[in-house]
Amino acid sequence: MNAVSHYPLPQPDAQTRAYWDGCAAGQLKYQSCAACGRVQLIPRALCERCQGNDLRWNESGRVGTVLSFTTVHRAPLPVFKAMAPYVIALVDMQEGFRLMANVAAQAAPVIKIGAIVRIGFVQVEGMALPRVEAVE
Amino acid sequence: MSMNAFITGAYDTAVGELPGSSCMALHAEAAMGAVSDAGLRLSDIDGVLCAYSFTQPHLMLASVFCEYLGIHPGTCFAIQAGGASACIMIMQAAALVASGQCRHVLVVTGDNRLTGMSRNGAVAALSEVGHPQFERPFGISVPAAYALVAQRYMHEYGVTPEQLAAIAVEHRRHAGRHPKAHMRAPLSVEQVLASKPIADPLHMLDCCLISDGGAALVVSSRAAARDTHGQAVEILGAGQGHTHEHIVVAPSLVDYGCKTSSATAFARAGVQASDIDVAQIYDSFTITLAVELESIGFFPRGQAGAAAAAGELGLGGTLPCNTHGGLLSYGHSGAAGGMFHAIEAVHQLRGDARERQVRDARLAFVHGDGGILSAHCSLVLGA
Numbered sequence: 234m235n236a237v238s239h240y241p242l243p244q245p246d247a248q249t250r251a252y253w254d255g256c257a258a259g260q261l262k263y264q265s266c267a268a269c270g271r272v273q274l275i276p277r278a279l280c281e282r283c284q285g286n287d288l289r290w291n292e293s294g295r296v297g298t299v300l301s302f303t304t305v306h307r308a309p310l311p312v313f314k315a316m317a318p319y320v321i322a323l324v325d326m327q328e329g330f331r332l333m334a335n336v337a338a339q340a341a342p343v344i345k346i347g348a349i350v351r352i353g354f355v356q357v358e359g360m361a362l363p364r365v366e367a368v369e
Numbered sequence: 370m371s372m373n374a375f376i377t378g379a380y381d382t383a384v385g386e387l388p389g390s391s392c393m394a395l396h397a398e399a400a401m402g403a404v405s406d407a408g409l410r411l412s413d414i415d416g417v418l419c420a421y422s423f424t425q426p427h428l429m430l431a432s433v434f435c436e437y438l439g440i441h442p443g444t445c446f447a448i449q450a451g452g453a454s455a456c457i458m459i460m461q462a463a464a465l466v467a468s469g470q471c472r473h474v475l476v477v478t479g480d481n482r483l484t485g486m487s488r489n490g491a492v493a494a495l496s497e498v499g500h501p502q503f504e505r506p507f508g509i510s511v512p513a514a515y516a517l518v519a520q521r522y523m524h525e526y527g528v529t530p531e532q533l534a535a536i537a538v539e540h541r542r543h544a545g546r547h548p549k550a551h552m553r554a555p556l557s558v559e560q561v562l563a564s565k566p567i568a569d570p571l572h573m574l575d576c577c578l579i580s581d582g583g584a585a586l587v588v589s590s591r592a593a594a595r596d597t598h599g600q601a602v603e604i605l606g607a608g609q610g611h612t613h614e615h616i617v618v619a620p621s622l623v624d625y626g627c628k629t630s631s632a633t634a635f636a637r638a639g640v641q642a643s644d645i646d647v648a649q650i651y652d653s654f655t656i657t658l659a660v661e662l663e664s665i666g667f668f669p670r671g672q673a674g675a676a677a678a679a680g681e682l683g684l685g686g687t688l689p690c691n692t693h694g695g696l697l698s699y700g701h702s703g704a705a706g707g708m709f710h711a712i713e714a715v716h717q718l719r720g721d722a723r724e725r726q727v728r729d730a731r732l733a734f735v736h737g738d739g740g741i742l743s744a745h746c747s748l749v750l751g752a
Contacts, residue, residue, distance in 0.1 A: 240506075241501065241505045241506055242506060243501070243502035243503075243506050244501065244502065245502070249502055253502075274503065274617065274618075275500065275502075275503050275615075275617070275618065281618075300521060300622065301517040301518070301520045301521035301524075301622065302517070302520060303513050303516035303517050303519075303520055303568045303569050303570075304566075304568065304569040305508055305510065305513045305516075305567075305568045306565070306566040306567055306568065306569075307492070307510070307512065307565070307566075307567040307568065307573075308508055308510070309492050309493050309495070309496035309508065309509070309510035309513075310493055310496065310508070313508035316508065319508055321507050321508065321509060321513055321517065323517055323616070323617065331617055331618075332503075332617070333503060333504050333507055333509070333616075333617045334507055335507045335508065346520065346521065346524045357506075362506055362507070
């Protein structure tokens, strides 16, 4: 079985394509609502707070604080079993949105709640995925 | 106050490893058992609600079930809200009978998740609750998502792995008193902590079981309940709370929809948390129960694990909780997992829980949680 082909890569849609194109270009993009100022990670057609549809794309400074993290030993899919143990973190970005990503191996030993981290990118089967990295 | 709805029949199948079982056969056994328990005939049933299945997934599971059983009710549909499904089905059945749309509604759940698919298959299927673009590419699983909750909760309130383990230990003690429970061998805190790490800080024994099994209830209107022969249990209050689906979007990692759902259910029933004699609360992981107990208000912040360690969730404790052993030790068969909690509440209120019986149990609280503490439904039931 070719486990690589089972990697659950993101399938960009009309609303998320700009986000994933941004990742490919080394940029972490997020939406903000022109009406109420709300920022949101998961791109969509309207604002999650006021349902306004005038949404702007912004570029994040890619610095945030670890809200929580876990080291996963029991992976849900074969492709991740090869990587286990791996670390997943929730990061509150300085701009106010929250992100989930894996923690880079070099950062894993020092990750803790409240740590300041930077979001970088890792190439996975031709797609750039955000990744949590240590701040130098 | 009253919701004008009564649980008039209840039945659950054997639970655990049931070779030769199937999703629909478990549904049918549970349904026939519940109808019989109510003293009704199948032809009295005019509404059927089903949930979902991993081993026999279908767009119209309730229609598939009615066809399988050979019945043609006037109302028939499926409800999917993960672990909240059972409570939401009961709440919806109550609305159907109270509004006069139905007289006797059968709510049926069941799945052969253990023998009907591989353990890997079940874990993979469950991981699909993760967001396909913003969570699943990072290897999220249901345990990993709850581990993120646990890690934050332990950080904020100083809760220890030993305290979470005490929850699993008490559940196993409860299960030891139930002859049908999937796992009955006594457990120690040390065993929980020494079990395989799944996603830190959760160990395998912090996680629910995967079981085969089915469970069903009959919900009847006040007038229709007079046709039944079992001991009816009244649905006094019900409420729901929904804050998110994906953990990355959860507005809080310590307060969840159970706060709203329970407050609504208590208000509707005209009771308070402190009035509850016995609680059956969704326990997909030890952390799930800890967070719910505190968010609902049964224990102060950060105290549920310590309370468990002190025996407060035990049979003689301040809040006997999951007296059948819960998802952690009694069994977890998909939507039936949540239904087992409701069935146990019926046993407690009927006073036929044998050595598990909470003395003078008059008021029971039942709670379901779907997703990653995403969808919540609470019920208050009265003898």
